[in-house]
Amino acid sequence: MGAGSSPCASCKLLRRRCAKDCIFAPYFPPNDPYKFAIVHKIFGASNVSKMLQELPLDQRPDAVNSMVYEASARMRDPVYGCVGAITFLQNQVSRLEMQLAAAQAEILSFQMQQQAAPASFPMTQMNQYDQNLVFLSNADSFNSVDGSPEVEDYCSLWS
Numbered sequence: 729m730g731a732g733s734s735p736c737a738s739c740k741l742l743r744r745r746c747a748k749d750c751i752f753a754p755y756f757p758p759n760d761p762y763k764f765a766i767v768h769k770i771f772g773a774s775n776v777s778k779m780l781q782e783l784p785l786d787q788r789p790d791a792v793n794s795m796v797y798e799a800s801a802r803m804r805d806p807v808y809g810c811v812g813a814i815t816f817l818q819n820q821v822s823r824l825e826m827q828l829a830a831a832q833a834e835i836l837s838f839q840m841q842q843q844a845a846p847a848s849f850p851m852t853q854m855n856q857y858d859q860n861l862v863f864l865s866n867a868d869s870f871n872s873v874d875g876s877p878e879v880e881d882y883c884s885l886w887s
Contacts, residue, residue, distance in 0.1 A: 737764040742773060751780050755792040763796055770799040 735746030736753040741764055746753060752773075756764040767776055776795065780788050802809040 734758045737761040738768070738773060741765055741768060751777055755780070755789065766799045766803060767792075767795050770802050771795060 733746075734740075735744075735758060736750055737756040737758055737760060738752035739746035739750060740758060740761060752764065756767075771779075779791060779795070783791055798810055801813055805812045808815070
């Protein structure tokens with residue numbers, strides 16, 4: 729960094745002088761020391777420096793964010809790291825998709841029961857008026873062109 733400026737988080741942690749061209753300075757500011765500490769603990773300062781030097785300048789911020797995320801995941805779960813978090817989330821999505829499918833099937837079942845309820849309702853439990861309505865609604869599908877009885881013929885049965 730410049731004269732009078734505080735050293736970056738990496739140089740503070742490593743107890744060295746922060747040069748003007750310090751590769752860590754743009755990505756590990758002095759006000760966020762935890763960010764470099766966790767990356768250093770998992771990857772090591774030398775490896776982080778090598779990774780950053782191999783990348784173009786426009787890709788370095790994303791690489792640092794990825795390293796910080798992976799290092800944080802490794803601290804929480806040393807064996808699986810990010811893969812453990814991803815697997816957990818994928819399993820959770822699968823469970824929720826199954827629950828959604830079951831709920832949609834239940835809704836469809838209820839809708840079908842509601843549509844089928846008048847036709848499947850036993851005639852003995854309906855009063856005479858309801859029987860006539862059901863019978864007439866079924867009779868409306870007949871027409872006299874093909875020789876089927878007229879609706880009036882059915883109505884006369886109930887008079």
